Amino acid sequence: MSADKAINITLKVWRQKNADAKGALETYKLDGVSTSSSFLEMMDQLNEQLINEGGSPVQFDHDCREGICGSCNMYINGQPHGPASLNTTCQLHMRSFKDGDTIYVEPWRAKAFPVIKDLVVDRSAFDRIQQAGGFVSVNTSGNTQDANAIPIEKDNADMAFDAATCIGCGACVAACKNASASLFVAAKVSQYALLPQGQVEAKDRVLNMVKQAQKEGFGPCSNTGACEVECPKGISLENIARMNREYLAASLSK
Amino acid sequence: MSLDSKIPEGPIADKWTNHKNNIRLVNPANKRNIDVIVVGTGLAGGSASATLAELGYNVKAFCYQDSPRRAHSIAAQGGINAAKNYQGDGDSTYRLFYDTVKGGDYRSREANVYRLAEVSANIIDQCVAQGVPFARDYGGLLDNRSFGGVLVSRTFYAKGQTGQQLLLGAYSAMNRQIAKGKIQMYNRHEMLDVVIVDGKARGIIARNLVTGEIERHSAHAVVLASGGYGNVFFLSTNAMGSNVTAAWKAHKKGAYFANPCFTQIHPTCVPVHGAQQSKLTLMSESLRNDGRIWVPKKKEDAEAVRKGTLKPTDIKEEDRDYYLERRYPSFGNLVPRDVASRAAKERCDAGYGVVDNDTKEGVFLDFASAITRYGKEEANVKGVENPTDAQIKEMGKKVIANKYGNLFDMYKNITAEDPYETPMRIYPAVHYTMGGIWVDYNLMTTVPGLYATGEANFSDHGANRLGASALMQGLADGYFVLPYTIGDYLADDIRTGPIPTDSKAFDEAEKKVKDEINSFLNIKGSKSVDYFHKKLGQIMWNKVGMSRNEQGLKEAIKEIAELRDQFYKDVRVPGSGDEMNAELEKAGRVADFLELGELFARDALEREESCGGHFREEYQTEEGEALRRDDEFTYVAAWEYTGNPSEAILHKEELNYENIELKTRSYK
Ligand SMILES: Cc1cc2nc3c(=O)[nH]c(=O)nc-3n(C[C@H](O)[C@H](O)[C@H](O)COP(=O)(O)OP(=O)(O)OC[C@H]3O[C@@H](n4cnc5c(N)ncnc54)[C@H](O)[C@@H]3O)c2cc1C
Ligand code: SF4
């Protein structure tokens, strides 16, 4: 396939034994990294080396390795998911780096995402925000109305889909100087706001989800837009504007 | 024990309705006193958890990821089938049933498949009501596309992220019940054993993956929705954590394991790049709607392409072999997966592969003619007169980008080649497992009170699954089948009361789990878990992969047993058991794969025929097509564990075809 080279790199990786321990950056040299490897395959190689040397491998979250589960959360050279745009860490390839590079790898940093170990953080706050209202209250019965009973304008359906592609990775929070979760919350609020099925519970949804986000310790939104730039799925700031409109309308009518 | 599939009496179209009318129900007040454990929160487990909680049961759900939203189902790309007949192209419940049985090469159970087809339409209604944003046309109605092995358009989709949208729908339904306290969610927990009390499944032992604590959880019934075991091959399109552990531990406790050798090798995946490769990436089957598959006609061209001295786009039309269109004129590029995969292997084995890796394996998937065709259509629609070739290409590319943009981006990202300009290079990869835990019509395993749903069971796809039918099955099981059939069993438990966890059965199960963990940690050998996993993968791929023969299978069985011995002598698992420890998690999973692999090869050896994804070289027609042997092998092979995979006992469930005539599959 493409020209495959081997490069030698230096890694500075955040190591932290557990939630209470104090962490620090450790330095590792890694030779012979194929430029066709993904970033996580490079991390596998590092771990293999650490295991063979009798050390302890770096703990990190990952699963799908194709940019859709939202597990992999590495802060690489000061950017969530590293240098490439519209990319998750697992989709980043080593051809983005050069022989001799030093690469910094850290976990997401936010009060609401405490570190569990090394690069692994606790993102359960995101689940609790969804539990506060990220659903339509419909039971499974087998006699719901026919799926084509309510036509939905294509533009709205497409916009709802775009908002719904959020993978819950938390890069938006990691990128934000206030550690705000606005883009994440707005993506869900928007998806339902754009669909007829979401209307009935729209007001409670936005109020409850925003309240929960505050309770979890995520900061306020100051419209800097860093989240949009770092979001691997290109969730747009328009969603935050839509959420703010929904929020205002809901607050006024309550 | 003889196998009773519990298929209800009566004509096929009435079986499910009659059955639902006749099974026992649990009244709502009593459901509050009944606990159900669901292991896995992908489409199958997520939908089951939400529905059981809505019905009133207390649900405890488990997943190994940090959130149910990250289950492997999230990665499904192409779509979900349903017999809605919105396109008016002649689709019906019967046709979906027929296509699925035929696609599965006549090795699935008619009654189950019919029920699946029957409830398929409800799934789409339910998902739309939840706010799942399926693709729509300009009239605002739901859009459809076609998948392999069928002649109608019945696949619903959300761009290339259908699994994501469906899973987030099930996740939202779960969240509603978690907020109500009806589901207790245990994230970052791995089930390591089933607990059987007085012959019934009454709980599980799970490891808290953050603290390492070994926990006891009890319930009146246990549902396994833990996904497929494709990772026994090390390289597959499955998520890194996908495993057989939950299913295998259940097998060791008495659940029969059915048709382990029925594995789907998906024809269109990005080829292997090198030794560091950790997983393979699928390029959705939907691409075969528009992509044409070919290799060069001349070996010297193939070699020049591999060396990089000849560009594929410079190979003349007459020097290309569109081998699927040549061999299967009526289905062409849309033949089922097993057929397409074997045809690719056949060309590469003959020396026409186009990828420069160790095995020279790869074929082209080309969009050039689709780009031109769509470009011309667009020019007509937009009224562009005498468009230039460049204009046509530009417009055509836009149409393609709209349909498959995210897949093209993904491909470019991995390979650094631009599929709008040069054909994709693809090769088959392990993708899905049709085999799994044996279940009866009620989705109950051979252990009373233990159920299996989704990819974890063996039920509906026979020897080959059609595209877009796994999502359908997972949601059918979880939303519409299990929540009702389980009531029939639980009706006996309304007065049982909570199941205590201080019994002997729990003590023993917990001790076994702890001992196993300690044994991994104490080996302190010289090789990593991945070393063994990769070795196992090589044996599986080379000898139990796309084509199999007696000698290779016998060798594989021996080699896997040897590798297993070596694993227990020489694996190195760093760290301890009472902390987060990914290597320890992997060790447990690989240990189970090392046992499953052997049973898998035995099953393949025992099945002396070719059917669906199982191809035995000894059994093929003169044209190289799969040769089924219906007289002897029209059965489900259900294996009983007796202490060692090599001593497993084979039980046969005969398959009776009353509504569909057994025929040789033909896609010519
Ligand atoms: C790349 C890709 C694309 C696909 N595209 C399509 C498609 O377009 N259409 C289609 O129909 N099918 C598709 N499939 C197949 C389909 O996605 C799967 O078969 C289906 O999603 C499986 O769902 P499931 O709920 O059974 O299991 P999974 O989604 O795999 O979920 C398994 C669950 O079990 C949990 N689990 C596993 N083991 C344990 C344990 N020991 N303890 C606790 N929890 C455990 C996991 O945490 C997870 O929650 C695709 C598959 C792949 C790999
Ligand atoms: S909005 Fe974007 S960055 Fe934030 S969680 Fe969703 S996908 Fe990740």
Ligand code: FES
């Ligand atoms: S591992 Fe799933 S998004 Fe990166």
